[in-house]
Amino acid sequence: MIRVPRSVGISGLLVLMFLYLPVMVLIVLSFNASTMGVEWKGFSFQWYEKLLADRSIIDATVNSLMIASISTVLSLLFGLGAAIGLETWRGRHTSWMNILILLPLVIPEILMGVALLMVFVLFQVPLGFGSIIIGHMVFNVPLTVVILRARLRKLDPTWEDAARDLGATSWEVLTHITLPMLRPAIWGAALLSFTVSLDDFVVTFFVAGPGSTTLPLKVFSMIKTGMTPEVNALSAIMVVVSMVFVGLSWIFQQRAPVSPTTPSSSE
Amino acid sequence: MIHLPSHSLPLPLKCSFWAAALLLIVFFLFPLLVVFGVSLASRGLYGGVEWVGTLENYRRLADPLLGMIFLRSILFASMTTLVCALVGFPLAYAVARVSQRWQLVFLTLVMIPFWTNFLVRTYAWILILRADGVFNSLLIQLGVQSEPLSLLFTDFAVGIGLVYGYLPFMVLPLIVAIERIPPQLEEAAYDLYASMGGMFRHVILPLSKPGFIAGGVLVFIPSLGAFITPYLLGGGQKMLIGTLIQQEFLISRDWPFGSALSFGLMGIVLMLGFVVSRTFLGRSAR
Amino acid sequence: MHTVVLENVVKTHGQVVAVDDVTLSIKSGEFFSILGPSGSGKTTILRLIAGLDVPDSGTITLQQRIVNADPPHVRPVNMVFQHYALFPHMTVFENIAFGLRMHRQSRQDIREAVEEMVALVRLKGKTQRFPAQLSGGEQQRVALARALVNRPVVLLLDEPLAALDQQLRQDMQAELKRLQQEVNATFICVTHQQDEALMLSDRLGVMHRGTLLQVGTPQEIYEQPVSSTVAKFIGLSNSLSGMVTRTENNFCWIQAEAFPTVMARCPEGGVEHGSATVMVRPERLHISVDGPVNGYENTFPAIVHHVVFHGNEMFYQFRLRNDAIWTARVPIAGTHARPLVPGQSVYLQWAAHDGLVLSS
Numbered sequence: 038m039i040r041v042p043r044s045v046g047i048s049g050l051l052v053l054m055f056l057y058l059p060v061m062v063l064i065v066l067s068f069n070a071s072t073m074g075v076e077w078k079g080f081s082f083q084w085y086e087k088l089l090a091d092r093s094i095i096d097a098t099v100n101s102l103m104i105a106s107i108s109t110v111l112s113l114l115f116g117l118g119a120a121i122g123l124e125t126w127r128g129r130h131t132s133w134m135n136i137l138i139l140l141p142l143v144i145p146e147i148l149m150g151v152a153l154l155m156v157f158v159l160f161q162v163p164l165g166f167g168s169i170i171i172g173h174m175v176f177n178v179p180l181t182v183v184i185l186r187a188r189l190r191k192l193d194p195t196w197e198d199a200a201r202d203l204g205a206t207s208w209e210v211l212t213h214i215t216l217p218m219l220r221p222a223i224w225g226a227a228l229l230s231f232t233v234s235l236d237d238f239v240v241t242f243f244v245a246g247p248g249s250t251t252l253p254l255k256v257f258s259m260i261k262t263g264m265t266p267e268v269n270a271l272s273a274i275m276v277v278v279s280m281v282f283v284g285l286s287w288i289f290q291q292r293a294p295v296s297p298t299t300p301s302s303s304e
Numbered sequence: 305m306i307h308l309p310s311h312s313l314p315l316p317l318k319c320s321f322w323a324a325a326l327l328l329i330v331f332f333l334f335p336l337l338v339v340f341g342v343s344l345a346s347r348g349l350y351g352g353v354e355w356v357g358t359l360e361n362y363r364r365l366a367d368p369l370l371g372m373i374f375l376r377s378i379l380f381a382s383m384t385t386l387v388c389a390l391v392g393f394p395l396a397y398a399v400a401r402v403s404q405r406w407q408l409v410f411l412t413l414v415m416i417p418f419w420t421n422f423l424v425r426t427y428a429w430i431l432i433l434r435a436d437g438v439f440n441s442l443l444i445q446l447g448v449q450s451e452p453l454s455l456l457f458t459d460f461a462v463g464i465g466l467v468y469g470y471l472p473f474m475v476l477p478l479i480v481a482i483e484r485i486p487p488q489l490e491e492a493a494y495d496l497y498a499s500m501g502g503m504f505r506h507v508i509l510p511l512s513k514p515g516f517i518a519g520g521v522l523v524f525i526p527s528l529g530a531f532i533t534p535y536l537l538g539g540g541q542k543m544l545i546g547t548l549i550q551q552e553f554l555i556s557r558d559w560p561f562g563s564a565l566s567f568g569l570m571g572i573v574l575m576l577g578f579v580v581s582r583t584f585l586g587r588s589a590r
Numbered sequence: 591m592h593t594v595v596l597e598n599v600v601k602t603h604g605q606v607v608a609v610d611d612v613t614l615s616i617k618s619g620e621f622f623s624i625l626g627p628s629g630s631g632k633t634t635i636l637r638l639i640a641g642l643d644v645p646d647s648g649t650i651t652l653q654q655r656i657v658n659a660d661p662p663h664v665r666p667v668n669m670v671f672q673h674y675a676l677f678p679h680m681t682v683f684e685n686i687a688f689g690l691r692m693h694r695q696s697r698q699d700i701r702e703a704v705e706e707m708v709a710l711v712r713l714k715g716k717t718q719r720f721p722a723q724l725s726g727g728e729q730q731r732v733a734l735a736r737a738l739v740n741r742p743v744v745l746l747l748d749e750p751l752a753a754l755d756q757q758l759r760q761d762m763q764a765e766l767k768r769l770q771q772e773v774n775a776t777f778i779c780v781t782h783q784q785d786e787a788l789m790l791s792d793r794l795g796v797m798h799r800g801t802l803l804q805v806g807t808p809q810e811i812y813e814q815p816v817s818s819t820v821a822k823f824i825g826l827s828n829s830l831s832g833m834v835t836r837t838e839n840n841f842c843w844i845q846a847e848a849f850p851t852v853m854a855r856c857p858e859g860g861v862e863h864g865s866a867t868v869m870v871r872p873e874r875l876h877i878s879v880d881g882p883v884n885g886y887e888n889t890f891p892a893i894v895h896h897v898v899f900h901g902n903e904m905f906y907q908f909r910l911r912n913d914a915i916w917t918a919r920v921p922i923a924g925t926h927a928r929p930l931v932p933g934q935s936v937y938l939q940w941a942a943h944d945g946l947v948l949s950s
Contacts, residue, residue, distance in 0.1 A: 041401050042500050049398030051412075052391050056417050056471065059428035062438050066431060075431065075438050104507040118313075118320025125313055137328045143521065144573060145529025147546050148566050151553050152335030155342060155563070159353070175332050178324050185351060196788035198642050199675035203740065204663040213688070215677045236421045238532060243553070253423050260427055260536065269431070272424040279419040283412055 060276055067269035084270035094271065097255035104166060105234035108173040111278060112230050113223065115174070116181030121215065123182070124189045138179045150243035157244060162245030172240040176229040184229065188222035189215075224289040232282050259299060336570070344397045344561035353559050361564035374568065380459075384466040388474040389516055391467065396478035396507070396515070401487070414479070418472035426536050429465050430456060433537070457539035465533040470526060474519035481515025482508065484568040513545040517584050525573055545569050592651075593618040593776045594744055599648035601634055608634040610800035611648070616778060618742075621770055623779045623787040625823065626797030632780040633672070635797075636746045639778065641665045653743060663692065668737035668748040671790055673753060674729050676721035682708075682732050683717040689740040696907065707739040710772065727758045745770075747779040751786060763790060784824050788812065796820050814858055817872060818867050818948050827869045828916040834863045842947045844868055848911045853887045854945030861920075866949050874944035875918040877906070877930070878937040886939035892916065894934040904929060908938060 041049070070081035088094055119138065123131055141149065149172070157168050192215070199213045203205075216223075238253040245254060253276070259268045313321070347357040364370070417425065432438045433455040440452040455461055462555045485508060493503040531546030538544075543551075545565065552562030594616040602607040608631040616622045624632040637643040638650060641662035649656050657665055668689065676685055686707060690700045708714055711731040721729055730750065737745055750766065751759045767790065770777050781787050787794045790810040795805040796819075804816045815821035819830060832846030837856055844852045844866060855866050882889045892908035895915060899905075906918045916938065930936065 041398050045394045046398050047471065048394035049396075052395040052471075053413060055391070055468070059425065059432060059468065060417065060420065063424070063428045072439055073436075075436065075441055097457045115320055115324040118317040118322075119324035121317055122313060122321035134325055137325065137333065140329070141332055143525055143577065145525055145546070145569060148336075148339070148570055149332070151549060151562060151566055152339045153331065154553065156331070156335045156338050171327075171331050173329060176326060182324070193673070193675060194433060195671045195673065195675035196677060198637075198679070199671055199736075200670070200688065200692075201662045202640050202642065202667075202669045203736065204692035205688075206661075206663060206692075207312060209692060211314055211317065214677060216316055227557070232419050236419075236423075238421075238423050253421060256421075256427070257422055257532075260423075260430070268427065272421075272427060275382055275421050275424050276416075279421070280416050283415045283419050286415075287408070287412060 039113050039140070055174045063269055064273045064276065065268065067273040069266065069269075072266065082207060084266045085274075087139050088270050088274075091193060091267070093250070094252075097252045100166075100249060101235055101252040104173065104249075105231045106290050108170045108177055109227050109230040111170070112174050112181045113176035116185060116226065117223075119178065120182045120189060121211075123188060138182050141176050141179045146176075146237075146239040149242045153240065154243040165249045166243055168244040168246065169241055169249055169251070172244045173234045173237060176237075176240070177234060179232065181226040181230055184226040185222050188219055192218055219242045221289055225286060228282060228286050228289070230281065236279075250283035263294055306416055317426055338569075339563045339566050342560050342568050345560050347558050347560050350557075358560075362562045364561060365564055370565075371542045373548055374545060375571075376542065377528055378572070380462065380466065380544060381524050383463060384470060384507055384527040385474075385520050385524045387463070387467045389520065392471055392474040392519065393512075396475045397482055400479045402480035411479070414472060418476065422469055422566050423532060424467060426465050426533055429461065429468065429537055432483075433461050433464075442551035456537065458537070459542070461537040462534050462544075465537040466527045466530060469530075469533060470523040473526075477518035477522065478512060478515040481512045481518075485511045513584070517580060521576070523581060524576065528572065531567060591618045592616060593620075593653060594778070595649075595651040596635070596638075597649045597651070599635075599638060600646045601631075601638060601643060602646055603634075607800050609645075612800075612802050614795060614802060614805065616776060617793075618743075618776055619774060620836060620921065621767070621777045621779070621790055621792045623781055623791040623794040624797055625781060625784060625787040625794055627782055627823070630797040631800040632797045633748055636669060636748055636778065636780055639744065640667050640669045640746055642669075642696075666741075666743040667746060668740050668742040670730075670733045670748065670750050671738050672748040674721075674733035676729055676732055676736070678721055680721055681718050682713065682724070685721065685732055686717075686736045686739050688736065693740070693804060703739050705736075707735040710738070710769070711735045726754050727762065730762060731755065732767075734769065737774075738769070741773075742775060744776045744778060745773075750779060752783075759786075766790060788824075794845055796823060798823070815869075815946070815948070816857070818869060821869045821946070821948065825871060827871060828875070829870075829911075830912075830914065831865065831870045832868065834861055834866045834949075837861065837863075841942055842866070844947060846912075848850060849890065850888075852945070853942040854947050855943050856947055857949075861947055861949050864949070866947050868945050870916075870940050870945045872905075872917045872919040874940055875916070876939040877918060877920065878939055879934075881929070882883070882937045885908055885941070887942040888940050888945065890916075890938045892936055892938045894930045894932050894936060897930060897932060899929075906930060908936070910938075 039291070066075060067084055068080050068082070069077055070083065071078035119134070123134060123138070153164060153168070153172050153175070156162070157164055162168060196214055196218070197210050200210045205213060236253060238257065241251050242257070243255060245251065250258075256271060256275075259265065259271070342353055343361050344359070345356055346354045346358050346360070348354040395414070399414060400409060402410055430437070434440075435452045435454060435456070437456070439455065440449070443449040444452065489507050489511070490503055493507045498506060530544065530545045531550045534542075534544045534547050535550075538547075545568075549562055549565050549569070552558045552565060556562075592615045594614075596612055596614045597611045599609055600607070610631070612631075612635065614635075624635060626632045634643060637704065638645055639652075641657065641660055650658055652665060652667065677688065679687070683704060685698050686704045690703060695703075704717070708717055711734055713735065716724065716728065718779060721732065724732065729787070730753075734750075747766075747880055751762050754762060763786065766777070766779075779787075779790060791808055793805065793807050794811060796803045796811065798819055804811055804820050806814075811820065812824055818827075820949045821827050830844075830846050830852065832844040832849070832852065834842050835845050835851070836843040837860065840856050842854055842856045842861055844854065846852060846868075852868055854870075874884075876886060878889075886938055890910055892905060892910050896907040897904065899906075902922055904920045904922060906920065908916045908918065911918060918938065
């Protein structure tokens with residue numbers, strides 16, 4: 038094992054601190070009794086209590102969770118076929134699909150936002166849950182495909198051959214071999230889609246309609262209108278939730294069964 | 305996975321493949337075409353689109369004032385990318401080379417901000433930078449400064465917000481790239497009389513290139529189109545492309561001009577993509 | 591009775607011709623090996639028989655029925671894959687039961703069949719483990735059991751022993767032979783190791799660049815290779831090119847430049863006059879240190895070039911007059927108590943019936 042040179046290690050730690058300092062400030066201030074400013078006026082849960090009493094925040098949370106769940110499930114259903122199809126028909130007239138899948142991931146979000154907004158308005162599609170879910174799927178499907186494909190590439194194709202040799206039809210190969218082996222990647226993709234959807238601001242900002250305010254939109258309007266410490270409390274909760282998600286994603290990856298059977302020569 | 309020609313996909317999977325393709329064609333590709341179409345149309349009386357063909361919107365792009373905004377945006381994005389690379393490298397190296405047990409901890413620590421809401425992370429900097437914010441209070445309390453510095457709503461604030469926001473996009477690809485470099489190469493370099501600096505310069509940095517390229521693209525593109533950060537931390541004082549596009553669409557309601565701006569932005573991104581794939585991906589066939 | 595018959599089978603992968611016009615009949619109950627270097631197309635033949643690949647042309651007949659277009663799940667054939675391809679997310683039991691489950695057998699039948707098979711391959715007590723928790727030899731036996739439990743008419747083995755170390759390999763060779771006798775199926779085994787092919791098979795075929803060069807019993811192939819390619823692949827050989835000048839009583843006389851006339855066995859079916867190659871196996875060379883001795887038809891002066899100690903035998907390399915390098919293998923317990931030293935002049939001698947002439 039190589040040892041990390043001291044100077045590099047220390048700069049690394051400093052950068053890590055830079056990443057966490059603002060988040061820490063946020064969490065600490067969310068417990069500050071002070072109404073204005075950052076001066077410490079004692080420990081208090083009052084902003085959390087206020088938050089829970091705020092009907093519009095609860096509504097926004099419910100909206101966000103609903104949109105994230107639906108777009109995640111749909112993205113998974115769409116993404117599975119796309120990922121397996123792209124791997125199966127590799128090179129056979131699918132390069133257009135490869136580009137189509139990659140583009141949404143590299144084009145600035147604001148472009149996707151305004152483009153979708155115009156299409157929805159010009160074709161008189163009502164702005165609301167539907168438009169937001171579609172908007173989120175445009176980046177969640179590619180995300181799902183990328184994650185699933187990475188895992189598919191690592192799967193040994195002879196597993197599928199073996200299953201077919203043992204009498205499995207292509208549907209049985211899918212349900213008995215491919216999907217179980219993809220499971221960790223499926224969970225990982227779902228988790229990432231869910232988080233990205235929950236967090237998305239830009240696309241949502243453009244395609245949301247009245248009554249479909251999501252949590253990030255709510256946070257944005259709170260920041261814009263006035264700096265009540267309620268925002269701190271809400272932000273702190275969102276930070277903690279994201280930590281839980283990272284934890285979950287690690288658990289899934291730990292469970293990821295077994296590297297491909299590389300036959301050990303002896304024991 | 306190499307599949308056999310005789311191995312056909314089950315029908316539900318085929319449906320899902322085509323559904324995904326259709327989704328992206330209808331709600332991604334087509335909207336981009338609409339942006340192009342609208343950019344060639346005229347503005348309606350009350351903000352709508354009048355389908356009268358014109359190149360006026362593109363003529364307006366030639367305005368030197370707009371040129372400045374594009375230039376500033378490119379400058380901001382480049383600086384953000386550069387600083388992210390400089391700051392991100394030591395962290396990425398440390399995470400990639402730390403012992404197995406600690407690596408999990410550090411990777412988790414790097415991942416958490418990545419998964420945390422961008423808006424929230426940007427907002428945290430308002431708390432730090434504003435006149436009565438954490439930083440100024442600290443300076444005053446320590447007696448370094450008697451009057452608060454005005455840090456919020458400056459270029460500096462926007463820069464720090466962008467770097468903070470997109471740093472994880474640089475660090476993660478770098479970790480992947482550095483992890484792929486066999487540690488023996490470092491030992492070999494030291495064995496052949498390289499100093500620590502020499503080892504980094506001649507071995508680690510060149511071999512981390514794929515990570516820098518991927519990270520660079522992932523940081524440059526969103527910072528070029530960013531609009532929350534300049535809006536919240538820059539106060540919308542000096543325009544960047546992102547804020548301008550947002551304004552044209554939601555405040556001035558000049559869709560055709562906004563579309564032309566969007567198309568300009570996409571042009572820059574596509575050009576960048578072309579240059580990157582030409583110079584780096586084409587030749588380095590590993 | 592032929593179980594598997596391939597007639598004029600051709601299979602291309604893009605530009606590469608993997609199998610080029612192969613015709614082959616395999617008898618029922620036979621242990622047949624296909625021997626060839628990697629990339630010679632031998633694995634493709636297995637995949638064609640299993641139905642994992644479809645031939646471009648030609649026919650594949652299984653038990654008197656043409657099966658060209660049959661998908662793998664309707665063929666009475668199973669395969670042991672090169673790296674076993676055990677399903678990592680299933681236990682040993684589930685792996686072995688997989689084929690029976692796909693054929694919708696009852697739970698009871700499956701349990702009985704799996705248990706019987708587990709006993710046969712000696713894996714009792716390990717059925718609840720996952721493949722990653724098994725040693726290489728155990729994984730190999732799971733792969734065998736998973737295929738054999740389906741009672742295939744033909745079992746295909748793709749480099750079955752390649753991943754095992756030397757000791758295990760020898761044990762598994764015996765095991766394979768025993769299993770074949772117990773289940774009484776046709777085994778078709780692909781390998782690139784000539785000793786394995788020679789030891790295991792009733793008959794074997796030698797493949798090279800997609801074509802089948804020779805089919806026969808191990809003895810026939812070892813003693814009577816039809817070409818120098820086969821001869822080289824079946825064992826290290828020394829060769830010398832020249833012109834055939836005379837044939838008589840199954841012996842040929844060959845004139846090579848800078849050498850006295852060489853006398854060697856003619857191949858079965860004779861040889862045409864013209865250019866030909868003489869092959870001599872390293873273990874058939876006699877080394878005379880103090881001048882030629884009687885009893886050998888051929889004598890070459892040579893210079894010791896290189897000496898390698900191999901434990902139970904010595905490997906010698908000699909430089910001949912035409913600068914060709916020949917190899918000889920001498921058991922340590924043999925006559926040469928004192929090993930040769932490089933640079934030493936010796937005579938290589940060999941009997942006419944130990945050399946074989948192959949037309950080139």
